[in-house]
Amino acid sequence: xxxxxxxxxxxxxxxxxxxxxxxxxxxxxxxxxxxxxxxxxxxxxxxxxxxxxxxxxxxxxxxxxxxxxxxxxxxxxxxxxxxxxxxxxxxxxxxxxxxxxxxxxxxxxxxxxxxxxxxxxxxxxxxxxxxxxxxxxxxxxxxxxxxxxxxxxxxxxxxxxxxxxxxxxxxxxxxxxxx
Amino acid sequence: xxxxxxxxxxxxxxxxxxxxxxxxxxxxxxxxxxxxxxxxxxxxxxxxxxxxxxxxxxxxxxxxxxxxxxxxxxxxxxxxxxxxxxxxxxxxxxxxxxxxxxxxxxxxxxxxxxxxxxxxxxxxxxxxxxxxxxxxxxxxxxxxxxxxxxxxxxxxxxxxxxxxxxxxxxxxxxxxxxxxxxxxxxxxxxxxxxxxxxxxxxxxxxxxxxxxxxxxxxxxxxxxxxxxxxxxxxxxxxxxxxxxxxxxxxxxxxxxxxxxxxxxxxxxxxxxxxxxxxxxxxxxxxxxxxxxxxxxxxxxxxxxxxxxxxxxxxxxxxxxxxxxxxxxxxxxxxxxxxxxxxxxxxxxxxxxxxxxxxxxxxxxxxxxxxxxxxxxxxxxxxxxxxxxxxxxxxxxxxxxxxxxxxxxxxxxxxxxxxxxxxxxxxxxxxxxxxxxxxxxxxxxxxxxxxxxxxxxxxxxxxxxxxxxxxxxxxxxxxxxxxxxxxxxxxxxxxxxxxxxxxxxxxxxxxxxxxxxxxxxxxxxxxxxxxxxxxxxxxxxxxxxxxxxxxxxxxxxxxxxxxxxxxxxxxxxxxxxxxxxxxxxxxxxxxxxxxxxxxxxxxxxxxxxxxxxxxxxxxxxxx
Numbered sequence: 001x002x003x004x005x006x007x008x009x010x011x012x013x014x015x016x017x018x019x020x021x022x023x024x025x026x027x028x029x030x031x032x033x034x035x036x037x038x039x040x041x042x043x044x045x046x047x048x049x050x051x052x053x054x055x056x057x058x059x060x061x062x063x064x065x066x067x068x069x070x071x072x073x074x075x076x077x078x079x080x081x082x083x084x085x086x087x088x089x090x091x092x093x094x095x096x097x098x099x100x101x102x103x104x105x106x107x108x109x110x111x112x113x114x115x116x117x118x119x120x121x122x123x124x125x126x127x128x129x130x131x132x133x134x135x136x137x138x139x140x141x142x143x144x145x146x147x148x149x150x151x152x153x154x155x156x157x158x159x160x161x162x163x164x165x166x167x168x169x170x171x172x173x174x175x176x177x178x179x
Numbered sequence: 180x181x182x183x184x185x186x187x188x189x190x191x192x193x194x195x196x197x198x199x200x201x202x203x204x205x206x207x208x209x210x211x212x213x214x215x216x217x218x219x220x221x222x223x224x225x226x227x228x229x230x231x232x233x234x235x236x237x238x239x240x241x242x243x244x245x246x247x248x249x250x251x252x253x254x255x256x257x258x259x260x261x262x263x264x265x266x267x268x269x270x271x272x273x274x275x276x277x278x279x280x281x282x283x284x285x286x287x288x289x290x291x292x293x294x295x296x297x298x299x300x301x302x303x304x305x306x307x308x309x310x311x312x313x314x315x316x317x318x319x320x321x322x323x324x325x326x327x328x329x330x331x332x333x334x335x336x337x338x339x340x341x342x343x344x345x346x347x348x349x350x351x352x353x354x355x356x357x358x359x360x361x362x363x364x365x366x367x368x369x370x371x372x373x374x375x376x377x378x379x380x381x382x383x384x385x386x387x388x389x390x391x392x393x394x395x396x397x398x399x400x401x402x403x404x405x406x407x408x409x410x411x412x413x414x415x416x417x418x419x420x421x422x423x424x425x426x427x428x429x430x431x432x433x434x435x436x437x438x439x440x441x442x443x444x445x446x447x448x449x450x451x452x453x454x455x456x457x458x459x460x461x462x463x464x465x466x467x468x469x470x471x472x473x474x475x476x477x478x479x480x481x482x483x484x485x486x487x488x489x490x491x492x493x494x495x496x497x498x499x500x501x502x503x504x505x506x507x508x509x510x511x512x513x514x515x516x517x518x519x520x521x522x523x524x525x526x527x528x529x530x531x532x533x534x535x536x537x538x539x540x541x542x543x544x545x546x547x548x549x550x551x552x553x554x555x556x557x558x559x560x561x562x563x564x565x566x567x568x569x570x571x572x573x574x575x576x577x578x579x580x581x582x583x584x585x586x587x588x589x590x591x592x593x594x595x596x597x598x599x600x601x602x603x604x605x606x607x608x609x610x611x612x613x614x615x616x617x618x619x620x621x622x623x624x625x626x627x628x629x630x631x632x633x634x635x636x637x638x639x640x641x642x643x644x645x646x647x648x649x650x651x652x653x654x655x656x657x658x659x660x661x662x663x664x665x666x667x668x669x670x671x672x673x674x675x676x677x678x679x680x681x682x683x684x685x686x687x688x689x690x691x692x693x694x695x696x697x698x699x700x701x702x703x704x705x706x707x708x709x710x711x712x713x714x715x716x717x718x719x720x721x722x723x724x725x726x727x728x729x730x731x732x733x734x735x736x737x738x739x740x741x742x743x744x745x746x747x748x749x750x751x752x753x754x755x756x757x758x759x760x761x762x763x764x765x766x767x768x769x770x771x772x773x774x775x776x777x778x779x780x781x782x783x784x785x786x787x788x789x790x791x792x793x794x795x796x797x798x799x800x801x
Contacts, residue, residue: 014790029790035568036789037782039597039658043328043357043558045723048771049778054657056782058599061570065595172501 009063019143200559202551213552238296268303270340308351328357330555363393365550378511385519394503406502408495415519422447430472513537580617610642713763717755
């Protein structure tokens with residue numbers, strides 16, 4: 001098969017590699033690409049063309065998912081720079097951050113016993129949301145810099161963002177339990 | 180069978196050749212077939228003028244089974260040989276189908292469970308194939324020619340086994356499946372093309388026994404399924420039960436007696452339907468010993484009875500919105516599907532939840548079949564300039580079993596398909612030379628709580644210390660949502676691949692046998708069928724290559740490459756006209772090899788073309 005796996009995901013969409021990305025342009029190009037390679041376009045083609053089309057469409061889906069969302073994009077940018085964010089051996093989590101996480105989780109666990117848990121939960125969700133936005137903006141600065149120390153910092157920030165995403169999921173689970 | 184027009188190599192095939200394609204809504208209670216006729220999607224009626232075909236098959240000793248209304252009418256008198264709601268048993272194992280209090284006698288076999296009837300034991304796939312064959316015949320009679328292809332709809336929550344079973348049924352019925360399409364997506368297609376509206380849509384599908392909600396985005400002709408959720412045990416039948424319970428309570432009787440229960444349920448259904456356009460209905464029901472109970476149910480009273488049920492549908496709605504990352508007020512349109520959405524209170528509550536009146540212009544019973552017909556028309560190639568593209572998602576997470584009976588997710592639910600994902604695993608014992616791969620589908624963490632899709636073994640791993648082997652397991656889900664799993668040991672290259680045949684699926688050999696039986700019944704001959712199949716395949720390949728050559732042959736091939744391909748095509752034509760099935764197959768394979776590079780170049784060219792509409796930005800650093 002001649003699928004060009006050397007092309008990175010940014011190149012695949014013809015977009016400059018970087019954390020700041022024009023999501024609308026990405027989405028438009030994603031759709032244009034899918035419109036030309038998707039298996040629906042090849043229902044009357046030969047088996048080989050159908051298989052190729054499925055592989056290409058899979059690759060484009062994967063590329064789009066990896067760039068669309070900030071944490072996945074950060075992870076992909078780090079992997080392009082040879083850093084695997086799940087390899088936690090070379091990064092020590094910031095202790096202040098970990099303490100803050102524990103406190104946040106305690107607050108969340110106690111929300112059920114508040115006089116108006118739904119309102120308390122909404123306030124809490126807003127707080128988590130603003131922390132996420134703050135981390136994303138810090139990540140952007142790091143990737144702009146692109147020096148080794150900045151990338152190391154981006155690695156740490158990505159892990160923190162992962163924590164906050166998990167926390168956000170827990171908030172949603174609490175919300176569901178309250179409904 | 181229509182004669183295919185075969186053009187000389189290099190000549191374009193006739194551009195306006197219309198391929199007959201239909202959409203089929205293979206429903207739990209009723210099924211429908213629709214097609215696009217002179218640009219308009221229409222459902223097709225049978226000779227009596229009925230559009231809905233009850234999804235009921237009655238088996239009779241020494242005769243062909245009866246499908247549809249007549250079978251449905253016999254359900255009460257011949258319950259064991261009359262199979263209704265067979266969709267519930269598709270892709271299911273013996274324990275699942277026995278749990279369902281259907282009253283049928285299920286037989287455990289080595290593969291799929293079978294239902295005992297006077298005409299022999301039948302699987303759910305075969306029963307569904309009878310329904311599909313009936314609709315196929317209806318369509319071919321109505322359209323006057325053989326069908327080229329069909330789009331069959333399936334519930335968005337259908338797992339791999341259920342999808343595979345549906346495809347197997349189509350194969351048994353002699354249908355060429357262009358695509359399995361999620362029901363909500365089909366409904367959106369039906370409305371999307373009519374209204375041309377862009378934005379995020381919710382599809383609210385309340386049928387007789389199931390509820391389904393899907394969030395889709397439509398943008399410049401591309402449908403994207405953002406999320407789906409639902410409740411597989413919630414529907415209009417529960418509304419009937421709620422009314423029946425109320426009647427029983429008012430009348431001071433129990434519903435344990437089967438006769439009384441049937442009477443009361445029947446009346447409850449009538450009352451529900453009548454309350455769609457009146458404010459109050461008189462109830463008249465015969466209880467024990469011709470004792471009559473009379474009463475009245477008002478619309479307000481009915482609303483109170485079903486508000487709890489409707490509220491239960493809004494919980495999956497919230498979950499789907501959350502999974503899609505959108506809020507209720509971002510929803511542009513809400514599409515209503517399923518007979519139960521005729522209930523005014525349902526429309527009211529849905530309108531309230533989404534802050535907008537839902538779309539009800541298309542008959543909620545027909546909307547899915549109509550969408551399927553529109554998609555079939557496009558996939559058959561009848562609208563080459565159409566911009567519409569469906570990007571569907573996988574409904575359930577896929578994963579493999581790891582140590583301690585846990586499931587490691589490889590593809591989470593709601594991932595856009597087709598998708599390929601790989602994950603690396605390793606051995607846990609020194610010198611381990613084989614590894615069992617157990618593929619599962621579901622959202623839970625424990626193997627026992629997920630559905631087992633397939634098991635296979637990767638053997639001949641070179642002995643190494645524990646943790647040294649690197650086994651890459653690749654999941655490929657195609658555009659129908661069907662899975663193929665490949666395992667490969669990276670250091671030695673030992674490979675094992677399975678087209679996942681679900682644990683509760685039919686073996687290929689069984690399908691072969693059923694096809695053979697069917698054809699023996701019709702005094703046909705297996706070899707003749709094989710030959711015909713290969714001839715059809717050769718024609719398809721010939722046409723596909725011709726079209727590709729006409730489009731890109733000049734631009735992408737050297738003269739000698741072109742000559743090679745032409746030779747192969749000529750050989751294939753000769754084999755098609757004079758050869759055996761084996762000759763034709765070999766010639767097709769050769770043509771396939773000869774066009775491999777060409778196919779790859781075409782794919783690259785189409786990618787570049789798709790991007791050339793944009794200014795290429797400069798790359799920052801490679």
